[in-house]
Amino acid sequence: MSAHPLPARRWRPGFASWTTLIVGGLLLWSLWAIEASPERLARLPAQLAQVLGFFWPVDWQYGHTRVLPAIVESIQLAWIGTIIGAALSLPLAILGASTLFPWAAKVIKGISATIRAVPEILWALYLVPIVGLGPFAGALALGINSVGMLSKLGAEVVESADLAAMEAVEAAGGSRLAAIRLGLLPQVLPELMAHWLFRFELNLRASAVLGVVGAGGVGGLLLNTLRYRQFEMAAAVLVLTVLVVLAIDMVSGSVRRKLLRG
Amino acid sequence: MNRPAPPPRRLGLWLTILIGLGAMTAWSGISIGFSVSELVCNAAGGSRLLRESWPPDFAFLPRLIGPFLETVQIALIGTVVGAVIAIPVAVLAARPVSPNWLTWILDRNFMNILRTLPDLFWAMLFATAVGFGPLAGALALSVFSVAVISKLFSESVEAIDLNLTEAVRASGGSWLQMIGLGTLPQVWPQYAAYVLYAFELNVRGSMVLGLVGAGGIGMILETQRANFEYERVTMIVLAVLVVVLLIEQFSIAVRRRLT
Amino acid sequence: MSATAASNDVMIRFRGAGVTYPNGVVGLQDVSLDIRQGEFVVIVGSSGAGKSTFLRTINGLTPLSTGTVEVSGQPVPRRQGRDLRQLRARIGMVFQDFRLVRRVSVLNNVLIGRVARVAGWRSVLNLWPRADVELAFSALERVGIVDKAYTRAGELSGGQQQRVGIARALAQEPEVILADEPVASLDPVTCHQVMEDLLRINRELGITTLVNLHFLDLARRYGQRIIGLQQGRLVFDGAGRDVTDADFQRIYGRRPEEDDFLQEAST
Ligand SMILES: Nc1ncnc2c1ncn2[C@@H]1O[C@H](COP(=O)(O)OP(=O)(O)O)[C@@H](O)[C@H]1O
Ligand SMILES: [Mg+2]
Numbered sequence: 012m013s014a015h016p017l018p019a020r021r022w023r024p025g026f027a028s029w030t031t032l033i034v035g036g037l038l039l040w041s042l043w044a045i046e047a048s049p050e051r052l053a054r055l056p057a058q059l060a061q062v063l064g065f066f067w068p069v070d071w072q073y074g075h076t077r078v079l080p081a082i083v084e085s086i087q088l089a090w091i092g093t094i095i096g097a098a099l100s101l102p103l104a105i106l107g108a109s110t111l112f113p114w115a116a117k118v119i120k121g122i123s124a125t126i127r128a129v130p131e132i133l134w135a136l137y138l139v140p141i142v143g144l145g146p147f148a149g150a151l152a153l154g155i156n157s158v159g160m161l162s163k164l165g166a167e168v169v170e171s172a173d174l175a176a177m178e179a180v181e182a183a184g185g186s187r188l189a190a191i192r193l194g195l196l197p198q199v200l201p202e203l204m205a206h207w208l209f210r211f212e213l214n215l216r217a218s219a220v221l222g223v224v225g226a227g228g229v230g231g232l233l234l235n236t237l238r239y240r241q242f243e244m245a246a247a248v249l250v251l252t253v254l255v256v257l258a259i260d261m262v263s264g265s266v267r268r269k270l271l272r273g
Numbered sequence: 274m275n276r277p278a279p280p281p282r283r284l285g286l287w288l289t290i291l292i293g294l295g296a297m298t299a300w301s302g303i304s305i306g307f308s309v310s311e312l313v314c315n316a317a318g319g320s321r322l323l324r325e326s327w328p329p330d331f332a333f334l335p336r337l338i339g340p341f342l343e344t345v346q347i348a349l350i351g352t353v354v355g356a357v358i359a360i361p362v363a364v365l366a367a368r369p370v371s372p373n374w375l376t377w378i379l380d381r382n383f384m385n386i387l388r389t390l391p392d393l394f395w396a397m398l399f400a401t402a403v404g405f406g407p408l409a410g411a412l413a414l415s416v417f418s419v420a421v422i423s424k425l426f427s428e429s430v431e432a433i434d435l436n437l438t439e440a441v442r443a444s445g446g447s448w449l450q451m452i453g454l455g456t457l458p459q460v461w462p463q464y465a466a467y468v469l470y471a472f473e474l475n476v477r478g479s480m481v482l483g484l485v486g487a488g489g490i491g492m493i494l495e496t497q498r499a500n501f502e503y504e505r506v507t508m509i510v511l512a513v514l515v516v517v518l519l520i521e522q523f524s525i526a527v528r529r530r531l532t
Numbered sequence: 533m534s535a536t537a538a539s540n541d542v543m544i545r546f547r548g549a550g551v552t553y554p555n556g557v558v559g560l561q562d563v564s565l566d567i568r569q570g571e572f573v574v575i576v577g578s579s580g581a582g583k584s585t586f587l588r589t590i591n592g593l594t595p596l597s598t599g600t601v602e603v604s605g606q607p608v609p610r611r612q613g614r615d616l617r618q619l620r621a622r623i624g625m626v627f628q629d630f631r632l633v634r635r636v637s638v639l640n641n642v643l644i645g646r647v648a649r650v651a652g653w654r655s656v657l658n659l660w661p662r663a664d665v666e667l668a669f670s671a672l673e674r675v676g677i678v679d680k681a682y683t684r685a686g687e688l689s690g691g692q693q694q695r696v697g698i699a700r701a702l703a704q705e706p707e708v709i710l711a712d713e714p715v716a717s718l719d720p721v722t723c724h725q726v727m728e729d730l731l732r733i734n735r736e737l738g739i740t741t742l743v744n745l746h747f748l749d750l751a752r753r754y755g756q757r758i759i760g761l762q763q764g765r766l767v768f769d770g771a772g773r774d775v776t777d778a779d780f781q782r783i784y785g786r787r788p789e790e791d792d793f794l795q796e797a798s799t
Contacts, residue, residue: 034353037349038349038350038353040346041345041346041347041349041350041411042350044342044343044346045343045346045347045350045406045407045408045411045488046406046407046408047350047408047411051403051408054403055402055403055412058402058403059398059399059402061402062398062401062402063398083304084304084305086301087300087301087304087305088301088305090297090298090301091298091301091302091305091307094298124518125514125518128513128514128517128518128521129510129513129514129517130477130480130481130513132480132481132484133480133494133510133513136494136498136506136510137322137326140318140322141315141318141319141322142311142312142315143315145305145306146304146305146306147305147306147307147308147311149305150305150307216389216391219391219393220391220392220393220481222393223393223481223484223485224484224498227305230391230393233391233393233394233397234393234397234485237394237397237398237401238397240401245394249390249394252389252390252391253386253389253390256389257385257386257389260385260389
């Protein structure tokens, strides 16, 4: 506390003004560096309108022979990635809770932070030469990333759980493992499962990118149609992808809400 | 007192769910060619790859500085542009302060679709429009940032204290004044946190976009990979790891001070 | 004095027992006493006097730093492990905050009392033997809430939850029940009901029962024997009906105040 109850007020540029100034400066510098001149930006709307025009009319010709199978593959590899993530993250979430295993938690949190820092596409980059081009590599890449994410979120759920019931199990002669199964798991499992489902939604979105390095899913098809300027077919890929992803989000979202309520 | 009858065990329901999940997993696993044996058999190839990837080529490091700078620039532009556009998008999609039902529903769906379109698409779209390079990447990340920030931010706006908002309205303020004086001041800290979070995502995202030719470190990565220069690839991956972790720590530190 | 009871029916024996917590706080200091089989003992003392510490040394939830505690002649193991778990299986514990798993049924909570007696895979898969389910049901019958067996524990009132806690302890078929301020979170009426339950179980089944209490009138009314603790030391040990206000003053180190009584509204 200051000794003067009412210090003399002097105008100072506040935190907000400084931030705006610095960010503004960095922005201008970045724009200059990537050669985003005003002329280029002025031309952008017209160019964009022209390109968007290419996407019409939507070409459904390969809808069910190529697009749908690719989307299905995306769903499959997202699913397997999520299953891998959920299965491996469950023990890691418990071992990674500092309230239960202070020592192991530090190690596990470090490892999962490292895993999370590497974008899944880089994992795929290494996995493709090992297991070959295709969705298996993509599923593994998503799996690795999911383990990192889900262990962190899971450990947070476990850390916020009430450990009192666990002590009751141990007081009745139960082992640590029994205390975790009977006293902890019923508390945290619904929340963990909600995280798994949300990770599935995110994995499905991520799977649309893995195709870039040949790791399967709808991404490869999207990339190729756009690269070879088959915009009308790309439109079909986009429309179907958006519809499927939104539908799955809706189902998964309502299951998640049910899990968290019950 | 009588013992209650056990509730119906709904064994059928549970069995159906379990079998459904199992079938989904089996079907997916088989279709994508999941096999542990393949993993084991390819261990030899894997170890060769690892040997080729090690040690990282440190002599290559100086040549990464330029591309990294470009990655950060792309991410910065994307974040700032996205952050500005996200404000109206988020406010109009927040139920309690949205001016009317139609705006709300339209904006909400707009946000959902934006979020669902892959960033890969935006990168290719802008690359087709303005040519391959960092500008296309920055534009794609702008759209991506709008999607990320507006989703989170509109949830924060929905959770504000409406009494303050009402007070501005009651003293004769316009809708814009209600937003500017009664709503946004309540949520600036969250907004700043989301913007920082989007910046983290954008640094990662710009690597993906680089792979399809939208500038930055991803582009170097793609060329080295195509030439099987795996010692350089490892160098890039390690550098990426360090940069991402640094930015994350910076962002966490700032966010902690904000809240 | 009961501290010199004949050794053949001694259930719990403290000898020079002391607890110093890792942070240096002394929780219990040089306590020596015997508790005979079938006794109903109430432990009183102000907050922080060491009542919980005293109880928790008996089932090894808090390890002793000095001295010994024996339960029917067997010293409480200091290390975690099978020996300690087998001892704990014979000692039921009831907590102030109930410590139920709120999301699962009352029956499943009571079955936790059987955890040390059934094969590990059975408790993991929630496939309890019929005989153990039977035991859980009769424990619930004894505390009068068998009709709630399939209700979620979290949906019950405080008094009902504490009965589930007692049933869980009973399901262990214990030789000793330790109750750590079992009524501190309950309203006066429920409070007496729960105390009556504990007393009845003690009489009917002959289970040695130790109850930590905060309220003096409850202690005087239910404690056949009262043990007074102050700053971790034993300062009183005598029959409940003989306790005078002067004794309480000694235990609390001050004159009893209104807060120390539960105002006998129900009687
Ligand atoms: N886990 C612990 N770590 C450190 N000090 C503790 C711990 N548990 C209790 N204490 C301290 O030991 C003393 C006795 O506590 P406790 O046995 O809980 O008393 P009571 O149950 O009579 O209120 C208190 O001073 C308390 O602060
Ligand atoms: Mg206590």
